Amino acid sequence: MSKINRRDFLASTATFAASFSIVPSNVIAGLGKIPPSDQLTVANIGCGTQGLREMGSLLQNPKVRVVAVCDVNKFSTDYIDWSPHGIRNDIRETLGDDTWWEGKPGIPGGRDIGQEYVERFYAKNKPSGKYKGCASYEDYRELFAKEKKGIDAVKIMTPDHTHAPIALAAMDQRMHVVTHKPIANRLLEGRKVIQKAKDTGLVTHLLAWSDRPEYRQIKAWMDSGLIGELKEIHNWSYRPVWQQWTKRPSEAQAIPEGLNWELWLGPVPDIPYHKNYTHNVFRGWYEFGGGSVADMGHYSLFPLFETLGIDRSPVSARAFGTTTREEINQVYQWVKNDVAFPASCTIKWNFPAQASLP
Structure with missing residues (x-):
């Protein structure tokens, strides 16, 4: 050979x-x-x-x-x-x-x-x-x-x-x-x-992916005509399970010894270092993570789509997130959050017909 x-x-x-x-x-x-x-x-x-x-x-x-x-x-x-x-x-x-x-x-x-x-x-x-x-x-x-x-x-x-x-x-x-x-x-x-x-x-x-035998059971029920025509899928997660903020940190912090902050940022434009960005809290920020869906969709949504044969991309999506207010001079003001994912949200996707789904 x-x-x-x-x-x-x-x-x-x-x-x-x-x-x-x-x-x-x-x-x-x-x-x-x-x-x-x-x-x-x-x-x-x-x-x-x-x-x-x-x-x-x-x-x-x-x-x-x-x-x-x-x-x-x-x-x-x-x-x-x-x-x-x-x-x-x-x-x-x-x-x-x-x-x-x-x-x-x-x-x-x-x-x-x-x-x-x-x-x-x-x-x-x-x-x-x-x-x-x-x-x-x-x-x-x-x-x-x-x-x-x-x-x-x-x-x-x-x-x-x-x-x-x-x-x-x-x-x-x-x-x-x-x-x-x-x-x-x-x-x-x-x-x-x-x-x-x-x-x-x-x-x-x-990575990562998890086998979901219950999805195959649902598919078997569908194939047997036991639940009628599939119209909606509802999927829940208790994420986020990390600290979540609504604003960037305002105070400056020294870069810890031994951490190359420039390399940590990678493709993200320069942002002053703060510990609330790193070490298992990065996923809540737009620049560094994809929030709850990017964290858990691979475990629950991906195997569901795979089992049911959902391989055509959605035609539309709508998202609804929690909001909050803060007191400024004795008056509550809306907190404008354009940097991080909300503490909780609902996302609705509309899919076109699939090979075996309406």
Whole structure:
């Protein structure tokens, strides 16, 4: 058999997405069962809460080797998460070390933590107990320039507004791409990413998605004629589950040491730094996130559309959001909010006829 380039092999098979699936720990007896030359080399871009939360499944997958991490934040303990010890406990379980982060305050994140996580995990399977094979970068462009020959794929775990620029740059370097939802923070950017994937023929995969067997049950009822003609679909979410503001911060704050604010902004025009933009609160701002729909639509709407065969775009949309007032000189005034998503909203889409729907 003639030798073929591993990236070309990946692009011609469906094994790539499967290689990122979670492998039960009892299946993995340690590295070495799959030669390093046959492992997928991956760069993990984004080492915040979700990036670290999902890194354990990458590390425990014997088909994958994480060779680089990247984050514009070097290290800090001021991340915001859904529980005080969830990230810490996930890392402890993956490392098999109940003392990791013992006695330390706050919720950690940043590229230093990502690099430590990777190297401590792989060190477990080295006779010496040491491992130094994970590069660390502040700027994804430098990562691509220096590591492009050694990386098969990138996993993008950054805030929403930088998903598209990183994905496009990775595909320019012929790297396969896994992107956490959403594809982009602007429709134009999303279309460019999709077109680039088509043009290059690279393997791309969008996280996240969840199987919904109840949707298939609904479809079976519809096919049997039990509920008549489908006229409306109602979908709920309790999002947002992050702090939500109606105005930009007015006070100035110093950029924390170790955070490259210019790189964090990426394609967004310059805005003065404030902690209310970063670390798990970015999604509520127009510039940085897509609000509740971009956060949860991939879980509930996408599999619903897929199951029912809704693939033609809506012809119209209307949105209704909550508003508020503030007291100014003893008089309530409307708060003009043109920077962030509302605390709650209703969105109505009208779709044309689909292949099997009115």
